[in-house]
Amino acid sequence: MKVSIIGATGYGGLELIRLLHQHSSVDIATLHSFSAQSETLANFYPHLKGLEASPLEKINPAEIIEKSDTVFIATPSGIAKDVALPYIDAGLNVIDLSGDFRLKDNQLYEKWYGKKAAPEDYLAKAEYGLAEFRDNELATFIANPGCYATATLLGLAPLVKKQLIDPTSIIVDAKSGISGAGKVPSKSTHFTETNENMTLYKMNSHQHIPEIMQQLTKWDKSIPAIQFSTSLIPITRGIFTTIYVKPKNPITQQELHQLYESTYEHASFVRIQAENTYPTVKQVTASNYCDIGLAYNEKTNVITIVSVIDNLVKGAAGQAIQNLNIMANFAESDGLGFIPVYP
Amino acid sequence: MKVSIIGATGYGGLELIRLLHQHSSVDIATLHSFSAQSETLANFYPHLKGLEASPLEKINPAEIIEKSDTVFIATPSGIAKDVALPYIDAGLNVIDLSGDFRLKDNQLYEKWYGKKAAPEDYLAKAEYGLAEFRDNELATFIANPGCYATATLLGLAPLVKKQLIDPTSIIVDAKSGISGAGKVPSKSTHFTETNENMTLYKMNSHQHIPEIMQQLTKWDKSIPAIQFSTSLIPITRGIFTTIYVKPKNPITQQELHQLYESTYEHASFVRIQAENTYPTVKQVTASNYCDIGLAYNEKTNVITIVSVIDNLVKGAAGQAIQNLNIMANFAESDGLGFIPVYP
Amino acid sequence: MKVSIIGATGYGGLELIRLLHQHSSVDIATLHSFSAQSETLANFYPHLKGLEASPLEKINPAEIIEKSDTVFIATPSGIAKDVALPYIDAGLNVIDLSGDFRLKDNQLYEKWYGKKAAPEDYLAKAEYGLAEFRDNELATFIANPGCYATATLLGLAPLVKKQLIDPTSIIVDAKSGISGAGKVPSKSTHFTETNENMTLYKMNSHQHIPEIMQQLTKWDKSIPAIQFSTSLIPITRGIFTTIYVKPKNPITQQELHQLYESTYEHASFVRIQAENTYPTVKQVTASNYCDIGLAYNEKTNVITIVSVIDNLVKGAAGQAIQNLNIMANFAESDGLGFIPVYP
Amino acid sequence: MKVSIIGATGYGGLELIRLLHQHSSVDIATLHSFSAQSETLANFYPHLKGLEASPLEKINPAEIIEKSDTVFIATPSGIAKDVALPYIDAGLNVIDLSGDFRLKDNQLYEKWYGKKAAPEDYLAKAEYGLAEFRDNELATFIANPGCYATATLLGLAPLVKKQLIDPTSIIVDAKSGISGAGKVPSKSTHFTETNENMTLYKMNSHQHIPEIMQQLTKWDKSIPAIQFSTSLIPITRGIFTTIYVKPKNPITQQELHQLYESTYEHASFVRIQAENTYPTVKQVTASNYCDIGLAYNEKTNVITIVSVIDNLVKGAAGQAIQNLNIMANFAESDGLGFIPVYP
Known part of the structure; x- marks a missing residue:
């Protein structure tokens, strides 16, 4: 399969190149970039010396459509919504890493992103690519x-899909490494x-809140809002989220683990940690894993969920390739079978 | 005033030396150490070359009582409870930085610390030295x-003292730099x-939970428990706590700020941040400040409180000196008037 | 090919596992470990969850000889010299990552390592595996x-092999990330x-000095000694060496680059940087590259050479696999074809 | 004494404020800034909340001359050369932290800084303020x-003033923390x-080379040039220089230490480390110390000198205050008597 990458000089684009280099x-x-x-x-990027022969080219849609089967859009939000259209129209596979096609409601996009939304009919066509919970594997x-x-x-x-939690209780304390802010x-x-x-x-104002709400309310309509703050920690890669929820009914630590183990039984990139064990950011560095740890506190009736990912892999380029693999019926871990880089 | 420091080679002891060097x-x-x-x-510690003449001496209580007016105990928990006794008996000022005398209930100590508690009559005598909220300034x-x-x-x-919050809603997501783990x-x-x-x-198992509960329930008896997790972030100094609570009644952002501003009006080391502004760990590094930011989310009825300190200063040696200043009627900021080290 | 790894729980062993996972x-x-x-x-190592099925086993040489064709020894120096012998005797491929078989002169080993040396006949058999300059590709x-x-x-x-430099002028200012110190x-x-x-x-006292001298004097007998200091910098992976030498005769910047380009023309893991460009540690992270930058200063007649590697890859496990690939006639980059992890 | 700071919002200006806060x-x-x-x-700078009442004002020379005795110029190079003139003319004490008045030879300035130099008569008046080796303490x-x-x-x-080294042998391998690059x-x-x-x-191209040469050749005219490279290491504060020189005649380790000890006998901010001990950057953080370690290698006839400073203190604001203290006959350590912040 032939692919083109638009936005190859950003961190998302670089990571696509790194991972696809291993794809069979x-x-x-x-490769295309607006800036060069x-x-x-x-x-x-001297780390690529000797590795990548393709020069950075102008974006010529006709040429790209001729040369490629799949286009990855790795530009910032606000640009993808225009750039992507010719390839969608031409029936190529298109995977957009930006926020431009995630929200079905264009007004929501305009409110949270402060920019003009993509055309509604394209929004309707887009499949939200949370790889483990895709609605349409053929999209x-x-x-x-x-x-x-x-x-x-x-x-x-796992908890929300079964509507097990108090819908007003969700608090997400999310921390990110600095690469999330991009290369500028x-x-x-x-x-x-x-x-x-x-x-x-960002205190309750991060632009990922509406896509989280869009998906959560698909699973449980009764969720009215979430508390969501984002902090920067001094690491390059990684997201560490601590999530607090109250179950509707008391639950045992064991039931909680079983629920997660069974939900992710066939998910090769989600690893549920053993009881009383919480994942560290570093155990997923440079890999496509999402590792999850769980605790239930009887005294406070609070479930704590810790989930970690590498923001550039599972949080961007890795999940994009995982989506490609699903769509193209490749092995799900093709190009993604890396052991995390540790230490 | 003459002081002795027992446990001078640990991070708490070193910080006492650094701060007292500026005390008028x-x-x-x-200076005393068990290890040397x-x-x-x-x-x-080569950073002290040329600065500190006192050799490290054996702990001879009679001699210390003769030479000093005040003893700082900066040993680990479990040691202080024995070491401190002669100086208390002799009527010296004693400031213990360990956990040994914080809990009035010796069974609670034994449960959370897994060690024998200090004698009950000494526990009864000890004043919990949260400097801004001391019960007895003469202790x-x-x-x-x-x-x-x-x-x-x-x-x-400010919120708990006025019993403004749902007592079952307290969630503390605390992060610490690595120096909190000491020098070993x-x-x-x-x-x-x-x-x-x-x-x-530590998921709901940190030994600071019982002293937090002891103090919170002094202010509001109805609080049954708190949710409290602690994480390590890759910095040397600093604690960053994100606290989530639900008010009993809706509150405006402005009322919230006024409550905190008025509570800390005379507290020279607590700085309430402007609306929509949250403190960073670095803005208090090497200083005795506790900086606090506040937000209220109408949609979720959640108040978020961010408080930051330098764990070795306001979280240990600095507060100890602040307590000494209160007790000895020195100016509250003597030895503590540093501008934070930035950047 | 079947391989065994002895010392699988150290950083060298872990990196062998990470890289071999991609080997075709x-x-x-x-897998074997003394500690577990x-x-x-x-x-x-939770980063390996779900990836590595082999349990850690006792070291049973007969069994290893039966099951494997190649043994990697990734134990500390002083242990390998005993552990490796049965597999050498049995004619298996043996690649030792420790310092135990690098020095031909056992007295030199005992002086610099402060331990008993390996038996002399084994020292004689060992091929020093500087992959780009192997004497015997069949070893x-x-x-x-x-x-x-x-x-x-x-x-x-390139300079020493052609005897182009003043043999008394070599100064190496080497800096390493902390993973070089291992997991203890x-x-x-x-x-x-x-x-x-x-x-x-370490000021002129690092145990790698004698193996450097052994190799340099193979290339130029007239070199009497080198100046060699090692410093720690606060990064996890990477070595950054700045090397200063005086050429016997003035040389142009261009001649210098041509010399290096031609020496490494067929070396797929050595990348010579363009003029006035110096490599950064990060551009080789998690990869097997050694990147080299060059400068000549006419005023001082000093050549500065900057070379960077990932100490755990090209400086340990990666070069070990490169040596295996040479020995077994696999493609030189099999298991090593990673793009560096950046940023 | 009343002082004004021009360029108060840069890192040099902030550090002057931090240190002067402790000056008796x-x-x-x-306070003045061009940007605000x-x-x-x-x-x-929220770390200054509650500390610094003076607003940032426009630069009105007449007013500054009226209100202040001393002016610190903490602007970038190229700006100071104009800004400083009125205060010099008015006879105020002027301490310029930029490079604009360091070089006596204006052509050298223009070559290395790529900017117009300050007027020659002002260059002639300026005293190069290497505090331990001032020519004129009344300047x-x-x-x-x-x-x-x-x-x-x-x-x-110590070595150059006594002309003990081969003048063609000086190699300086200098590393700096990132704060040296300023706040932009x-x-x-x-x-x-x-x-x-x-x-x-920067390979032999850093703009500090000419001021180093200007001072070195004052001490030893025979020095023709130095080899000087600068690298960035991932720390905020600190400079770590490793200096290699060849003595004209062999020297013992002991003689070397005695030479340095005696040279700096009365220098309260220079600390010579014991034999076989080398200073770390961290042992001087946030302090005005320069710590120096020494080694002599008989085999290579190379002396290695390691010197460390905090670039913002001894390398900028601290030395500026030290110069003020000398000039004004204050105690040399007034405002500078901090114990380094450790850990």
Whole structure:
């Protein structure tokens, strides 16, 4: 299969290149970037020296449609909504890593992103690609979920799908490494500001909240809202979410584990930790795993769920390839079979 | 005033030395360590070269009582309970930084610490030294609070003292830098394990929970329990607590800020952040400040409180000196008037 | 090909497992550890959960010889010299990652390592496995080079092999990440001591000096000694060496680059940087590359060579697999074709 | 004494404020910034909340001359050369932290800084403020040395002043924390690029080279050039320089230490480490110390000198205050008597 990557110079694009390099059935046909053309990626990213021959090319849809079967869109939100259209129209497989096609409700998009939404008929076509819970495994146009959304939804799915929790009790305390902010330097990614620091940067205002709500309410209509704050911790890769919910009825630690084990029985990238064990961010670094730990506190009737992912892999490029594998009927772990890099 | 420090080679002891060096009314008379004697601290800690003349001496209570007015105990829990007694008996000022005299109920101590408790009559004498909320400003025997307890209690005090919150709703998501684990190397402080990582290490089982409960229930008897997890983040100094509570009645953002501003009006080391602003760990590094940010979410009826401290200063040595200043009627900020080290 | 790994729970062993997982022609037959038996690695290393089925077994040489074609020894120095012997005797491929078989002169070993050396006849049999400069590509018993030695020798080889430099002028300023110290916690790997710090820990006394000298003097007998200091920098993986030498005769920047380009023309894992460009540690993370940058200063007649590797890959497990690939006539990059993990 | 700080919002200015806060004889009269006016610093830097009342004001020289005795210029190079002039003319004490007045030769400035130099008569008036080796202790116009220059010159002074070394042998391998790059975000200070990384960013091209040469040749005219590279390490504060020189004649380790001990006998901020001991960056954090370690290698006839400073203190604001203390006849350690922040 031939693929093109639009937005190849961002962190999402780089990670697609890294992972696809190991994929047995995919070749990268063309690479594209808005910020650079007619140069090789290795000019900007010396780690790629000797590895990646394709130069960065202008985006010529006709040419891409001719050369490729699949297009990954790894541009920022607000750009993908225009860039993606020709390939969808042409019937190519399209996997968009941005937020532009995740929300079915265009007004919600405009409220949370502060930008014009994609055309409604395209929004309707897009399949929300939470890989473990896809509605339509044959869909060829995928809105790949946000990193926080992935960690949060995989953490909540088993309980919410069975409507086991008090719908007003969901609190998500999410922490992210700095790569989540992308490659453009800013005050909040400046080493001297972020190193030896922790910063709560969005209080109930992160743009992943509406896609989380959209999915949660598919599973349990009674959920009115969630409490959701995001903080930066001084690591490069990784998301660590601590989720607090109250079950409608008391539950044992064992029942809780069984529920999660059975829900993810066939999910090769979700690993439920043993009782009294909580995952660390580092145990999934550079891999497509989502690791989940669970606790129930009888005294407070609170379930704590800890879920960790690598934001650039399971939270972006890895899940995108997992979605491609599902869509193309490749082995689910093709290009993703890495052991996490540890230590 | 002459002071002795027992446990001078631990991080708490070192920080006492650093801060007292700037104190206008205190001289260090003697330094003591169980692990080293007849040597100078600079042999172990080159940052002290040329600064600290006192050698490390054996603990001779008679001599300490003769030479000093005040004794700081900076040993681990389980040791202080024996070491402190002669100085209490002799009527010296005693400030214990360990957990040994914080809990009035000796059975609670034995359950949470897994060690024999201090004698009951000494427990009865000890004043819990949460500096902004001391019961008895004349007390001369202080059980200095734990680092997590300080950040949590200062964050909750204004709401809990006025009994404004649903007593079953308290959730504390606490994160700490690695220095909280002390100077003894272990797997959980190994650089390669902690760097680029985040780890939830105690789920509702941290030994600071009972002292938090003891103080909270003094303010509001109806609180049955709290949800409390602690995680390590890869920084050296600092505690970042995110606290979630539900108010009994809706509250405005403005009322919330006014409540905190008025509660801490005369507290020179507590700084309430402006609306929509949350403190970062780094803005208090190496200082005695506790900075607090606040948010109220109408949709979920959740108040989020973020409180940050330097665990070695406000969470240990700094608060100990603040307690000394209160007790001795020194200016409250003597020895503590540092601007945080930034960046 | 079936392989066994002895010392599977150390960082070298873990990295062998990570890399061999991608190798097309190798299966791990058995895993062994001195510190643990009858358990799975995932009990100690949660990043391996679901990945590695082999339990940790006792070291039974007869059984290993029966089950495996190749044995990797990833134990500390001083242990390998005994452990390796049965497999060498039995004619298996043996690749030792420790320092035990690198030095031909057993007295030198005993001086620098402070331990009894391996038997002389085994020392004589061992091939020093600097992969780009192997003497004997058919050798089946490999002493895999040290991490500092690899970065230093690859940096110096082109100039020294042609005897172009003043033999008394070599100065190596080497810096390493903390994983080089292994998995056992100690003061020098304690997060609070190493984070935000840099420490020169061995001044002309590192045990890799004799193997560097052994190889350099093979290339140029006139080199009497090198200046060699090693420092720790607060990163997990990576070695950054800055090497200073004076050429016998002035050289142009262009000649210098051509010399290195031509020397490494067929070396797929050595990448010479463009003029005025120096490699960063991060551009080789988790990969088998050694990247080299070069400068010549006319004013001082000094050549500066910067070479970087990932100490656990090219400096240990990766080079070991590269040596296996050479020996077994596999493609040189089998199991090693990773794009570096970036950012 | 009343002082004004021009450039108060940069890292140098912030550090002046932090240190002067502890100075017994200095009050900050006015604060100035080009980037912000009519606001308080705490709006930008929450660590200063409650501490610093002076608003940021426009630069009105007449007013500053009226209100202040001393002006610190903490602007970037290229700006100071204009800004400083009125205060020099008015006879105020002026301490410039930039590079604008360090080089006596204006052509050298223009070559290395790529900017127009300050007027020659002002260059002639400026005293190069290497505090331990001031020519004129009464000078009231100080060009405060660069951070790398300070660490390098204090490391070399004892040997070079006595002309004991081969003048062609000086090699300086200098490493810096990221705060040296200032507060403006850029690719080279982006967390994801610098964290877990080390980068050599200037090869014999750093603008501190000419001031180092200017001072070294004052001490030993025969020095023709130095080899000088600068690298970034992932820490916030600190410079770690490793300096290699060849003595003209062999020297013993003991003689070497005696030479340094005696040179710095009366220097309260230079601490010579014991034999076989090398300073770490962290042992001087947030303090004005320069710590120096020494080794002589008989085999290679190389002396290695390790010198460490906090780039923002001894390498900038601290040395500036030390220069003020010398000039004003204050105690040399006034405002600088901090114990380093450790750990």
